[in-house]
Amino acid sequence: MRLLTNMNKILLAEDDNDMRRFLVRALTNAGYEVIDFDNGLSAYTRLQEESFTLLLTDIVMPEMDGIELARRATELDPDLKVMFITGFAAVALNPDSNAPANAKVLSKPFHLRDLVTQVERMLAA
Numbered sequence: 001m002r003l004l005t006n007m008n009k010i011l012l013a014e015d016d017n018d019m020r021r022f023l024v025r026a027l028t029n030a031g032y033e034v035i036d037f038d039n040g041l042s043a044y045t046r047l048q049e050e051s052f053t054l055l056l057t058d059i060v061m062p063e064m065d066g067i068e069l070a071r072r073a074t075e076l077d078p079d080l081k082v083m084f085i086t087g088f089a090a091v092a093l094n095p096d097s098n099a100p101a102n103a104k105v106l107s108k109p110f111h112l113r114d115l116v117t118q119v120e121r122m123l124a125a
Contacts, residue, residue, distance in 0.1 A: 009124065012036040013043035013057040013069055014085065023056070026112040027119065032085065040064030047073050053123060059086040067099045074100045081122045085110070
């Protein structure tokens with residue numbers, strides 16, 4: 001029996017229900033523990049209660065966007081790795097966005113294999 005550790009806990013914030021279910025299934029099948037939310041504010045509340053290794057977040061979401069979520073999350077935990085999944089890569093890459101400097105961006109649409117590969121690389125770093 002394989003024990004899940006904090007080393008592979010992912011917090012997912014994605015407001016598109018179909019996309020969120022798709023991502024949860026892919027990451028769970030790859031062996032990660034995934035806790036998911038449909039908005040940034042709920043995800044941030046969970047981050048205050050529990051630590052995660054990776055924040056995987058959309059940028060455009062209601063209540064709190066992904067950039068604000070990532071900024072606040074890395075204030076809580078400077079070691080938290082951040083990956084944006086977005087159709088708006090230019091926004092995340094804009095130096096004025098206040099996105100965490102070491103955040104990665106995966107542009108939609110992407111293949112699930114690419115997502116899992118990028119997550120593995122980030123968690124191995």
